[in-house]
Structures are given as C-alpha cells and as structure tokens.
Amino acid sequence: MARRERLICAAADLAELGRGVRFELDCNGQPQQAFVVRFEGRPRAFLNRCGHVPVELDWQEGEFFDxxxxxxxxxxxxxxxxxxxxxxxxGRCAGRGLKPVPVVERDGHVYLLETD
Ligand code: FES
Known part of the structure; x- marks a missing residue:
C-alpha cells in the first residue's frame, strides 16, 4: 500500500488552540471536507462532519474551538x-465522535497522509 503526503498548510498557520485550517480530501472517490487544529502541540485533523447531523462544524470558517x-x-x-x-x-453527538484524519508535521509544514 503506497503512502503519500499532501501539503495542507504551514505549521505556523496552526496556533495552539487557535483557528483551524480547512482542507479537502478524497474518501473512496468522494470529496470530503476536513480540518486541522493544533492541540497539545500537535496537529489534530478530523472530517468536518458533526456526529449529530452530517453538517460542517464551523459557521465562521476555521473556528472550531468552544x-x-x-x-x-x-x-x-x-x-x-x-x-x-x-x-x-x-451534546447531541450522543457518543458519535468525529472521524480522525491522519496528518503529520514535518519541516515546518503539516501534511495529510494518504494511502492508495
Ligand atoms: S448538527 Fe452538530 S450538534 Fe446538531
């Protein structure tokens, strides 16, 4: 299984507990919206889809933290x-969490890890 890295953003774009960066990924041939934030020093990425109703979390783009x-x-x-x-x-997610997306931070950038 081949593994590729796709650039999402510069590491400096993600402040600890700050605004997130939205990006798109391919999920079995379907485009899906996702986002990445920085928490406890590491980038954390998820599909941008609520566990309650499948809508995007951020009304104001990039605002994901409460x-x-x-x-x-x-x-x-x-x-x-x-x-x-x-x-x-x-809240209304009732046990249904966000779907994590694999990302890595390296050499001052954050990358999406894609597999074939
Ligand atoms: S759509 Fe997210 S809490 Fe209802």
Whole structure:
C-alpha cells in the first residue's frame, strides 16, 4: 500500500488552540471536507462532519474551538468533541465522535497522509 503526503498548510498557520485550517480530501472517490487544529502541540485533523447531523462544524470558517478552548464544538447545536481524539463529550453527538484524519508535521509544514 503506497503512502503519500499532501501539503495542507504551514505549521505556523496552526496556533495552539487557535483557528483551524480547512482542507479537502478524497474518501473512496468522494470529496470530503476536513480540518486541522493544533492541540497539545500537535496537529489534530478530523472530517468536518458533526456526529449529530452530517453538517460542517464551523459557521465562521476555521473556528472550531468552544469559548473555553477545551473542546471542539459544532456551531449548529453545540455538540462537543475532545480535540485529541474527536470523541463526543457532550451534546447531541450522543457518543458519535468525529472521524480522525491522519496528518503529520514535518519541516515546518503539516501534511495529510494518504494511502492508495
Ligand atoms: S448538527 Fe452538530 S450538534 Fe446538531
């Protein structure tokens, strides 16, 4: 299985607990929206799809953290997700977490890890 890296953004674009960067990926031939934020020093990426209703989380582009900066939040009905795992921690996601996306930070950039 071949593995490729695709550039998402510069590492400096992701401040700790700051705005996220949206990007698109191919999921079995279908384009999917995703995002990456920085949490505990590492980039964390997920599909941009709420566990409650499959809508994107951010009304204001790139704003994924809640006011406390502890959790990722869905703007529509306020479901909360843990930024390290995407696990649902409260609200209407009812145990349905975010789907993690593999990324890596290297040489000042953040890359999506794609496999064939
Ligand atoms: S659509 Fe995200 S909480 Fe309802």
């Amino acid at each position: 006011h406390s900066r502890l959790y990722l939040i869905c703007s529509t009905h306020g479901a909360l997700y843990h930024p390290a795992s995407g696990q649902c921690v409260g």
